[in-house]
Amino acid sequence: MNLDLDLASAASREAATEILADAVMGGDDGEIFIERTRSESFLFDDSRLKSASYDSRQGFGLRVAAGEASGYSYASTLDMAALRRAAGAASAAKSGYSGVMAQSPMRTNQTLYPDLDPVLAPEFPEKIGLLQTIDAFARALDPRVVQVSVSFAGNRREVEILRPDGAIYRDPRPLVRVNVAVTVEQNGRREQGSAGAGGRDAYAKWLAPAAWEALSREALRIALVNLEARPAPAGEMDVVLGPGWPGVLLHEAVGHGLEGDFNRKGISAFAGKVGERIAAPGVTVVDDGTLPGRRGSLSHDDEGTPTGRTVLIEDGILKGFLQDRMNARLTNVAPTGNGRRESYAHLPMPRMTNTFMLAGERDPAEILESLDRGLYAVNFGGGQVDITSGKFVFQCTEAYWVEGGKIQYPVKNATLIGDGPTALTRISAIGNDLRLDDGVGTCGKGGQSVPVGVGQPTLKLAGLTVGGAAI
Numbered sequence: 001m002n003l004d005l006d007l008a009s010a011a012s013r014e015a016a017t018e019i020l021a022d023a024v025m026g027g028d029d030g031e032i033f034i035e036r037t038r039s040e041s042f043l044f045d046d047s048r049l050k051s052a053s054y055d056s057r058q059g060f061g062l063r064v065a066a067g068e069a070s071g072y073s074y075a076s077t078l079d080m081a082a083l084r085r086a087a088g089a090a091s092a093a094k095s096g097y098s099g100v101m102a103q104s105p106m107r108t109n110q111t112l113y114p115d116l117d118p119v120l121a122p123e124f125p126e127k128i129g130l131l132q133t134i135d136a137f138a139r140a141l142d143p144r145v146v147q148v149s150v151s152f153a154g155n156r157r158e159v160e161i162l163r164p165d166g167a168i169y170r171d172p173r174p175l176v177r178v179n180v181a182v183t184v185e186q187n188g189r190r191e192q193g194s195a196g197a198g199g200r201d202a203y204a205k206w207l208a209p210a211a212w213e214a215l216s217r218e219a220l221r222i223a224l225v226n227l228e229a230r231p232a233p234a235g236e237m238d239v240v241l242g243p244g245w246p247g248v249l250l251h252e253a254v255g256h257g258l259e260g261d262f263n264r265k266g267i268s269a270f271a272g273k274v275g276e277r278i279a280a281p282g283v284t285v286v287d288d289g290t291l292p293g294r295r296g297s298l299s300h301d302d303e304g305t306p307t308g309r310t311v312l313i314e315d316g317i318l319k320g321f322l323q324d325r326m327n328a329r330l331t332n333v334a335p336t337g338n339g340r341r342e343s344y345a346h347l348p349m350p351r352m353t354n355t356f357m358l359a360g361e362r363d364p365a366e367i368l369e370s371l372d373r374g375l376y377a378v379n380f381g382g383g384q385v386d387i388t389s390g391k392f393v394f395q396c397t398e399a400y401w402v403e404g405g406k407i408q409y410p411v412k413n414a415t416l417i418g419d420g421p422t423a424l425t426r427i428s429a430i431g432n433d434l435r436l437d438d439g440v441g442t443c444g445k446g447g448q449s450v451p452v453g454v455g456q457p458t459l460k461l462a463g464l465t466v467g468g469a470a471i
Contacts, residue, residue: 005034005060005078007160007168014166015080020062021164023087028099029065029325030090032162033302034058034078035344038119039155044131046147047139054119059344062086065326066094074345102329104163108306112290112297113200115172118154122203127152130207138182138216144227145220146190147183152176154203161304169304175199175295175451177440178206182219186227193222198439199293222379222398225410232414232468233401238374239416239464240367240402244435245379247454250285251355252385253392253420256445258285258312259338259350260327262387269390269421270318278318279424282360285313287322289337289353295439296354296453300337303348307337312355313424324350342448349446356455360430364458367429369405375414375466376400376407390420393467415467423461431458 006012016032024030036058043051061074062083071093073086122130131150138148154176161169177198183190195218197206205211241249262268270278279285289307291297300306303325311319323331324339327350340351368376376399383394396414400407436455443452 005080005083007034007162013162013168016083016162017164017166019080019083019087020162023062023091024064024094024101024164026098027064027066027094027101028329029102030063030164031303032060032062032083033341033344034060034160034162035157037155037157038117039153040119041151041153042127042131043149043151044135045149047135049128049131060086061344061346062090063347064090064093066097066099068330069093070326070347072347101164102325104165104167105169105300105303105305105335107169108300110290110299110306112292112299113174114202116174116202117156118174118176118203119156122207134180134212134216137213138180138220141216141220142184142224144184144186145182146185149181151179152203159302161302163304167304169300171299173298174201176201176203176206178212178215179440180212180215180219182216182223184220184223184227189227191223191226193219193224193226195219195222196438196440199295200297201293225398226412229410229412232399232411232466233375234466234468236463236465238371239461239466240371240374240376241456241459241461242376242378243364243431243433243458244455245437246377247356247437247456248380248441249383249392249394249416250357250456251352251443251452251454252383253390254285254424255287255352255355256385256387257390257420258321259352260321260323260331261350263321264327264331267388269388273318274320276318277316278421279313279316280427281316282430283313283316283424283427284311284358285355286311286358287338287352287355291354291453294354294436294453295441295451296352298353301339301348302341303335303339305335305337305339307353310336310338322350322352324348340450342450346448349448351445351450352443352452354436354453354455356434356436357430357457357459359432359434359457362429362431364431364433367431367458367460368402370429370460371402371405373403375411376402377414377416385420391418392420393417411468413468417465417467423464426462426464427459428462429460433457
């Protein structure tokens with residue numbers, strides 16, 4: 001029998017279940033992960049369409065888990081012959097092993113985003129027209145604008161997960177992003193600013209005139225700020241972080257250290273510290289994959305477990321970690337719905353969804369006024385983090401020097417240097433202005449990239465090291 005691997009077909013479903021059940025017999029867990037994805041991207045640069053791409057892919061991955069071992073085989077051909085070959089290869093992981101098959105995840109009725117395909121609307125000619133319109137609008141905003149770059153990206157990723165008991169979990173996932181970058185020039189000096197937004201919905205929300213006009217103006221604002229920026233100071237000083245996207249520092253410096261695999265293996269700076277104080281009083285950090293339409297949200301994760309709201313740190317006390325099914329089983333805790341994978345060609349692992357710090361009670365203006373001499377960091381670019389120690393280096397893309405509680409001037413090339421565990425203990429003020437990012441985050445781990453969300457309120461931290469040009 002050579003059926004297509006179509007789980008809508010009863011015959012195909014029954015045959016696939018039999019193959020999977022035989023492959024995982026004697027193991028601890030396993031599934032077939034099927035993916036069908038359509039994606040597109042457009043780049044309008046230098047007043048012309050520089051690139052346009054369309055991609056359609058499909059495939060499956062079959063996993064057999066036995067103890068700490070995983071056998072995994074995948075193919076881009078959705079047929080039973082390929083599935084049988086994959087089952088034979090993956091089942092080698094349970095050789096000489098005898099386990100008890102884990103129960104399938106509990107089903108969920110939560111639907112966090114519409115079942116639609118962003119690639120279909122608007123149609124190609126209208127998208128090109130919108131790119132031209134946004135380009136013209138951004139160029140007309142200021143005579144100092146010398147370059148504009150506009151990009152769209154959208155996809156629909158349809159996921160099906162088949163368990164050995166015949167349970168099936170389906171999730172059609174839309175995702176879009178719109179970005180505008182503006183370059184300005186004055187007296188021979190050029191600077192750039194960019195702004196982006198997106199989420200799990202159709203393009204319409206972000207391609208409405210009010211939305212892309214706001215992105216264009218924000219990109220221009222940042223570029224003009226950078227045009228006036230002076231060299232950043234260097235040294236140890238107090239720092240105030242703005243709300244929203246600066247939560248990427250929390251995500252990288254702290255969030256990865258709270259993922260279950262790193263803690264089970266004892267390589268995280270937070271391993272073995274559940275129940276201990278690891279942050280200043282008032283610090284509460286959650287990971288929430290159930291926020292409707294957010295970039296990091298999922299109705300269920302890539303193992304079929306419903307996503308949820310997981311409290312990681314509560315009032316400074318470490319409460320737990322983010323778990324996929326394997327690490328939860330090996331540490332005898334419940335999975336949290338954080339088993340994620342980049343595609344059918346990848347194994348799942350514990351990953352963040354939307355990770356953010358909850359609001360405090362302080363007025364953000366009051367927090368900034370309390371900064372005697374230090375840095376006000378509003379936006380971040382790239383950074384590097386060591387998971388074992390938590391040490392981080394982040395580049396600020398928008399920052400200001402503050403004296404006497406007053407912003408003095410913008411600075412450029414500022415970097416924040418420190419380590420996550422220490423930084424958590426040095427939070428001295430938490431604003432009441434929690435904000436999530438605009439839907440642009442992508443997280444990398446183990447060679448895999450997945451969409452995520454971040455957020456935080458205004459924060460004040462004592463004694464961070466700032467790298468810059470001036471001392």
